[in-house]
Amino acid sequence: MPAPTEFLEYVDRNASGFINRLKEAVEIKSVSSDVSRRPDVIKMGEWLEKQLQALGVTTKQVDLGKHEMSGHTLQLPPAILGKIGEDKSKKTVLIYGHYDVQPAKLSDGWNQEPFEFVEKDGLLLGRGSTDDKGPIMGWINVLEAHQKLGKPLPVNLKFVFEGMEEYGSEGLDELVIREAQPGGWIHGVDCVCISDNYWLNTRTPALTYGLRGIDYYGITITGPGQDLHSGLFGRTVHEPMTDLIKLMGSLVDVNGGIKVPGVEELVPPPTEEELQLYHKMDYETADIEAAAGGPVALSQNKIDVLMGRMRYPSLSLHGIEGAFSDPGAKTVIPAKVTGKFSIRLVPPQTPAQVEPLVRAYVEQQFAALNSRNKMTFGSLHSGSPWVADINHWNFRAAHKAVKAVWGIDPDYTREGGSIPVTLTFAESLGVNVLLLPMGRADDGAHSTNEKLDRSNYIEGTKMLGAYLYEVAAESSA
Numbered sequence: 239m240p241a242p243t244e245f246l247e248y249v250d251r252n253a254s255g256f257i258n259r260l261k262e263a264v265e266i267k268s269v270s271s272d273v274s275r276r277p278d279v280i281k282m283g284e285w286l287e288k289q290l291q292a293l294g295v296t297t298k299q300v301d302l303g304k305h306e307m308s309g310h311t312l313q314l315p316p317a318i319l320g321k322i323g324e325d326k327s328k329k330t331v332l333i334y335g336h337y338d339v340q341p342a343k344l345s346d347g348w349n350q351e352p353f354e355f356v357e358k359d360g361l362l363l364g365r366g367s368t369d370d371k372g373p374i375m376g377w378i379n380v381l382e383a384h385q386k387l388g389k390p391l392p393v394n395l396k397f398v399f400e401g402m403e404e405y406g407s408e409g410l411d412e413l414v415i416r417e418a419q420p421g422g423w424i425h426g427v428d429c430v431c432i433s434d435n436y437w438l439n440t441r442t443p444a445l446t447y448g449l450r451g452i453d454y455y456g457i458t459i460t461g462p463g464q465d466l467h468s469g470l471f472g473r474t475v476h477e478p479m480t481d482l483i484k485l486m487g488s489l490v491d492v493n494g495g496i497k498v499p500g501v502e503e504l505v506p507p508p509t510e511e512e513l514q515l516y517h518k519m520d521y522e523t524a525d526i527e528a529a530a531g532g533p534v535a536l537s538q539n540k541i542d543v544l545m546g547r548m549r550y551p552s553l554s555l556h557g558i559e560g561a562f563s564d565p566g567a568k569t570v571i572p573a574k575v576t577g578k579f580s581i582r583l584v585p586p587q588t589p590a591q592v593e594p595l596v597r598a599y600v601e602q603q604f605a606a607l608n609s610r611n612k613m614t615f616g617s618l619h620s621g622s623p624w625v626a627d628i629n630h631w632n633f634r635a636a637h638k639a640v641k642a643v644w645g646i647d648p649d650y651t652r653e654g655g656s657i658p659v660t661l662t663f664a665e666s667l668g669v670n671v672l673l674l675p676m677g678r679a680d681d682g683a684h685s686t687n688e689k690l691d692r693s694n695y696i697e698g699t700k701m702l703g704a705y706l707y708e709v710a711a712e713s714s715a
């Protein structure tokens with residue numbers, strides 16, 4: 239059942255109001271990994287709950303308790319649960335999204351203050367515009383259109399919105415497992431839809447049926463009692479940074495190969511059938527280079543690049559806490575440094591399998607340095623990979639919605655990023671989960687100058703609405 243014309247027209251007529259809604263959301267600095275921004279994350283959750291309530295959604299804030307971060311005990315932002323419609327003759331769709339964002343500073347290289355929303359040249363710019371505030375606002379826009387038009391929604395909706403996704407979704411798995419039980423908030427839903435990833439390129443919409451998992455680690459080296467003058471102490475003491483750089487350098491090679499024994503070996507080679515899927519995707523190595531903003535692809539072979547993102551694990555070095563990183567030339571030997579890196583996991587890898595391999599390797603590499611410094615290794619957070627069945631009516635409905643709104647067939651993709659709770663939804667509810675991305679490959683999620691194209695936001699709102707109508711029309715058989 240295609241989306242009614244009056245819905246589609248409402249979206250076009252009210253585009254500027256929808257953009258204002260996104261502006262308000264972007265300007266709340268809901269950075270989950272920054273201790274000082276925690277009140278803003280909580281404020282964002284409250285703002286979102288009010289938006290839902292104003293559109294007739296029954297909501298519940300769930301306190302997820304406290305957690306430790308960077309030596310502080312912090313209140314976790316609440317999960318915002320919602321529901322609208324209880325018509326037993328309709329399907330019930332569970333929508334998930336996250337209202338927290340990655341950190342962003344002007345000095346990272348933004349052309350504007352990252353939390354000041356700017357609309358320019360057809361782009362909606364600001365931290366969180368594509369990840370994941372734009373898609374969440376898209377769902378809210380769909381609710382607004384139906385309320386204002388006095389039209390019933392074609393399906394019942396349940397919502398789970400969280401504020402810790404960018405920091406490993408702390409506390410959420412337990413909540414989802416609990417609420418999936420009989421009598422729980424999300425028990426009995428027919429399918430799940432998540433809009434929190436991106437097209438493979440800038441022209442072809444996508445349906446996504448897989449995500450990589452993640453294991454995020456820290457290696458801390460300590461030794462000196464305080465930071466030291468490198469002229470007075472250089473070549474006289476074991477230096478934490480020197481040890482750390484050696485360890486970090488031993489993890490991955492320059493072509494992306496993971497040097498931790500046993501990690502790559504867990505992944506089976508692709509079958510001929512799988513290779514055909516990559517052949518069919520609308521993709522060129524120019525797409526990754528355009529999205530990356532430079533000619534830096536590891537291979538000029540499209541299949542290698544696609545498999546590198548979708549079906550092989552990757553190890554990335556993220557940063558060093560405690561290292562000198564300001565402008566200038568401070569001659570310091572930092573006393574305590576923590577190197578951060580993560581491994582993106584693919585089936586059948588699990589964090590529980592991979593973590594001991596990494597720990598043993600790092601310990602063995604450190605022992606080989608014969609350093610008198612101390613090393614500690616730990617996992618900061620983790621999530622498992624996920625793959626879904628694309629032959630399900632949930633995907634069929636989304637395919638029809640994409641075709642109706644964008645006029646082309648979508649690519650079927652596996653995402654290189656992670657959404658830790660996805661597998662928990664699939665397993666605890668026993669239903670199909672679909673990822674229906676709104677943004678493009680070059681949106682700059684987690685990067686500088688993050689944007690969502692105006693057309694992706696507006697047509698994306700139509701697509702999310704159209705998807706609900708197509709779900710309603712599908713037989714569950």
Ligand SMILES: C[C@H](N)C(=O)N[C@@H](Cc1c[nH]cn1)C(=O)O
Binds near residue numbers: 369654655
């Ligand atoms: C794909 C999704 N929009 C996303 O960005 N997920 C994050 C999740 C995460 C895990 N640790 C920190 N953030 C990602 O893939 O990095």
Ligand SMILES: [Zn+2]
Binds near residue numbers: 369683
């Ligand atoms: Zn993200």
Ligand SMILES: [Zn+2]
Binds near residue numbers: 336369370403434435
């Ligand atoms: Zn996200």
